[in-house]
Amino acid sequence: MDKRTIIGIDPGTNLLGFGVIDVIEGKPRFVDMGVLDIRKEKDAYSKLRQIYETVSEVCKTYHGTEMALESPFYGKNAQVVLKLGRAQGAAMIAAMEHGISEVHEYAPREAKQAITGNGAASKEQVDLMIRKTLGVELKAEHLDATDALAIALCHYYSTSSPLGKIKTSSSWEKFIQANPDRIK
Numbered sequence: 001m002d003k004r005t006i007i008g009i010d011p012g013t014n015l016l017g018f019g020v021i022d023v024i025e026g027k028p029r030f031v032d033m034g035v036l037d038i039r040k041e042k043d044a045y046s047k048l049r050q051i052y053e054t055v056s057e058v059c060k061t062y063h064g065t066e067m068a069l070e071s072p073f074y075g076k077n078a079q080v081v082l083k084l085g086r087a088q089g090a091a092m093i094a095a096m097e098h099g100i101s102e103v104h105e106y107a108p109r110e111a112k113q114a115i116t117g118n119g120a121a122s123k124e125q126v127d128l129m130i131r132k133t134l135g136v137e138l139k140a141e142h143l144d145a146t147d148a149l150a151i152a153l154c155h156y157y158s159t160s161s162p163l164g165k166i167k168t169s170s171s172w173e174k175f176i177q178a179n180p181d182r183i184k
Contacts, residue, residue, distance in 0.1 A: 008152030017144030
């Protein structure tokens with residue numbers, strides 16, 4: 001039986017959501033989800049340590065094979081993007097140290113589009129579609145956990161769709177290397 005375990009991470013320096021799905025025989029199944037609440041922690045480096053330790057524990061517990069992360073999006077405040085990037089980096093290192101070599105990033109709009117068909121969907125709309133798609137009744141304390149499940153499902157859709165596997169070539173040299181049989 002072919003099984004993939006995808007860990008989705010919605011990184012944040014106040015709330016970090018995680019979601020875990022198994023893909024068995026081509027069907028995604030809910031495994032777990034949760035939120036790390038570090039709003040009371042004032043030291044930025046202690047927050048990063050807690051993110052690393054939590055993601056490490058998730059990786060170790062569920063034996064993830066792939067990780068999907070929400071990528072930081074540009075907002076009005078560059079400091080926020082920098083902090084999110086650090087949180088994302090702590091999660092990436094934890095994944096790699098636990099043998100997950102496939103780490104992929106998805107923009108928030110990309111995940112919302114994949115789950116709801118609308119890149120501008122609300123967190124509540126994403127939550128509703130996650131519940132319907134996975135066929136489970138979730139009692140999320142925070143919507144960050146269902147966002148993490150959305151990132152994991154977005155990755156599953158991206159890698160299981162024939163269209164998701166099409167790679168575009170950025171140069172003729174790369175095209176020729178990838179397709180030597182098409183050159184006469």
